[in-house]
Amino acid sequence: MTRERERRTGGAYFRGVYEERPALLDGAVLWTRTAGPATDAVRPVLPDGCMDLIWADGRLLVAGPDTHAYVPGEVAARYAGIRFAPGDAPGFLGVPAHELRDRRVALGALWGEAEARRLGERITDAPDPARALDEAVRLRAAGAPASDxxxxxxxxxxxxxxxxxxxxxxxxxxxxxxxxxxxxxxxxxxxxxxxxxxxxxxxxxxxxxxxxxxxxxxxxxxxxxxxxxxxxxxxxxxxxxxxxxxxxxxxxxxxxxxxxxxxx
The missing domain is CATH 1.10.10.60 (Homeodomain-like)
Incomplete structure (x- = not known):
């Protein structure tokens, strides 16, 4: 569903079309964002207890848990993201959340460049990158530790x-x-x-x-x-x-x- 709400997009919020719906992974949310005009304002992100896996114009990155408002970084034209419920992302990512606190990290730094590149290319080449990301997360989560x-x-x-x-x-x-x-x-x-x-x-x-x-x-x-x-x-x-x-x-x-x- 489309909501008038800004979400985490690799460290920035900006005007444009935002949509979200329940992800295939229990408790997670799948969201998409397309950018508005270049002159539109970019806004900081507030802490929300969540972590996100984000596809941004072909790049895959992880938005770690914030303890303060995050200063905007570069803005991509298209985003798709999986927002994990608090506490669910570390088991999926294979890294303790405190190592990602107040950070935006390329997925390749966590999973290896080759694996992250293959996944990013598969999502980018899909007719619907958001759906491809959603399915990829569901499949990988099946082999990850269950949420506590x-x-x-x-x-x-x-x-x-x-x-x-x-x-x-x-x-x-x-x-x-x-x-x-x-x-x-x-x-x-x-x-x-x-x-x-x-x-x-x-x-x-x-x-x-x-x-x-x-x-x-x-x-x-x-x-x-x-x-x-x-x-x-x-x-x-x-x-x-x-x-x-x-x-x-x-x-x-x-x-x-x-x-x-x-x-x-």
């Missing part, structure tokens, strides 16, 4: 606003073990993941029309000032600038996806 149900439970509880301590008790593992496993699965500790997911909840509420103070409390922040600090720290902007950027996107003559993962 404990870590999926961790994500679910933190996304629902539960504390790290309460989450550790609920899943039956100690705080140190949870931190160690979170580094491998998410790229950072559970406290950082909780902050990222909380900010996503708060900004979604703000965009839905909730007053800042109400959005802050409903998302799990102490108050509006707390949300303002988290927005500055993680998104690199203010709440006012974030909302203004979303409004500008909504009113643009060139439809520009906007959402809780981008910043003005």
């Amino acid at each position: 149900p404990v870590l999926r439970a961790v994500v679910a509880r933190l996304a629902a606003g539960r504390s790290v301590a309460e989450t550790a008790d609920a899943v039956g593992i100690g705080a140190r073990q949870l931190h160690r496993r979170s580094l491998d699965a998410f790229g950072y500790g559970p406290k950082t993941l909780a902050r990222v997911l909380r900010l996503q909840r708060a900004l979604a509420l703000v965009l839905a029309g909730a007053p800042y103070a109400e959005a802050a409390v409903r998302a799990g922040c102490a108050d509006q000032a707390h949300l303002a600090r988290e927005t500055r720290a993680l998104a690199g902007t203010t709440l006012g600038a974030y909302v203004a950027g979303a409004a500008e996107s909504a009113n643009s003559e060139t439809p520009e996806p906007s959402g809780s993962r981008t910043t003005a």
